[in-house]
Each structure stands twice: as structure tokens, then as C-alpha cells.
Amino acid sequence: MAGMKIRKAVIPAAGMGTRFLPATKVMPKEMLPLVDKPLLQYGVEEAVAAGCDEVILITGRGKVTMEDHFDRAPELEASLERRGKLELLEAVREVTRLARIVVTRQSEPLGLGHAVLQAKEIVGDEPFCVILPDDVVTHGEPCMKQMVCAFEKTQSSILGSEIVEGDAIQNYGCLECTVDADDPRLLRVTDMVEKPKPQDAPSQNAIIGRYILTPRIFQLLEELKPGAGGELQLTDAIKALIQYEKVYGYRFKGTRHDAGDKFGFLKATVDFALERDDLGPAFREWLRTRNF
Helix, strand or coil, rough: CCCCCCCEEEEEEECCCCCCCCCCCCCHHHHHHCCCCHHHHHHHHHHHCCCCEEEEEEECCCCCCHHHHHCCCCCHHHHHHHHCHHHHHHHHHHCCCCEEEEEECCCCCCHHHHHHCHHHHHHHHCCEEEEECEEEEEECCCCHHHHHHHHHHHCCCCEEEECCCCHHHHHHHEEEECCCCCCEEEEEEEEEEEEEHHHCCCCCCCEEEEECCCCCHHHHHHHHHCCCHHCHHHHHHHHCCCCCCEEEEEECCCCCEECCCCCHHHHHHHHHHCCCCCCCCHEEEEEEEECC
């Protein structure tokens, strides 16, 4: 298995987005914009930056707008060209050139593990990465690129991780692990605990929505019995994987924005706006005028 490369990314995007209703009644949650770019596009761009040339979207009913976003829009492009809006035209066309987008459906909402399993025939017998678009990570070196570099050394499954202190750990999957002697960001995983009580957490290393997985995970998902909520839990399959292969956590560099709920999404929108050269100064000045 030495020398394996990560060429394919799986982005599960079949959820109903109930936390954002009514906005997500007809618009996929993954298409909600942080300023002017949808969450899904951030995920695809991160996959491409990590070296992936194929992105597999796991979609569901009513999600066709996600496919359309990465397709050509001849009428829009012609209109922008006629009006001389060449910068916007290039931005629209650039989206279509990001990667080869492959779409497959999850017919029923049976959990993250079930969603990943839908990519089995497309991924084939090679390692792949999984990016959950709810988690947007910002850093000069994209999160998945950092993890791919770690994978090239370990040739093992890797779970994105960050330190979560206090009671908040009960909202996450948590790693039981030891720190690698040569790389303090690399964690050898011996077990995983889903949403532990703070006093029972084996560490402060929480799992976030970034994974690199070896193809054995598909066999384990197929053999897995439904877990919490009657769903196939990816965490359960990874726990089984630990019995066969090394699994690592990776403490990525950067800031994670949890855009999966309204409060996190609002915070991410403000942070992204403040970082923009075209919006940041005016937005910062406007914030100063508010009576918070």
C-alpha cells in the first residue's frame, strides 16, 4: 500500500438542512453563501487544493442546484460578457473548471456512513478524503492539504481534529489517542467516544468534518449494523477499522468555522466579510457605529 495518493474527494450533501428552515425548504443548505460563495464551493476548492482532481457529491432529492452551480451557464455568461462585467464572468467560469464533479444520490437519509458508502463504486480500491461542507477551515495551507501531507507519511486513515475544552467536548466525537513522538500534530488513535460527558472524555481532541479513509472502510460500512437513530454511523465503521489498520488524528493548523447552525453561520459570515479587502474596512467601520 506504500505510495498511495489521494485523488478523490467525497462531499456528503444530502441532508435536509432543517436547522436553517425555512431558507432551506427549496435551497440546499450547502448552497447558503458565506458572503458571496456557497459553503459547498469552499469544500470543493479545499479538495482541489489538496490535490484531488475528482469530487464526488452525495446528493438527495431537490439538490440539483448544487450540480448546476458547477456547470456552465451560457445565458448568464453571455449577459456578463455583453455588459463588460469581465471579472464576474471569469469568477463564474472558474467555478466550472475547479474539478471533475461526479454526482450520486443517497436515496434515504440513513446517516453519514451510509452517505459515504454511496461513493464506493466511484472511489474504487483507493484511499479518498471526505469533506463536510458545514465545517469551513481557514488557513494559508488548506486543512485537507495538511492532512494529505500527513497521509503521505503514514499511509493510514487520518481524522481531522482540534482541541475542544470544557463542556463543549460533549458535542463531538472524541479521540482516545497518544501523541506521535516525531510530530505533535499527529495522534495515534486507539478508540473513539461519541459525545462523551466532559468527565468521561478520554482527551480534548475532537473530531471535525475532515477524513482521509482507506478503501477498507467500505467493507466495514457494508457489514455495519445501524447505530444511533437507526443510521449507519461513520464513527462506528472507523472504530472497527482501528482493529485492522492504524488510524491517526491530525491537529490541523487554522480556524474552523462551524457553519452548520445559525449562530456559527453568522459568526463565519462576519469573519469572512472582515477578511475581504473589498468589504472589510467599510464593514468594520459600520460595526463600530452599532450599539452592541
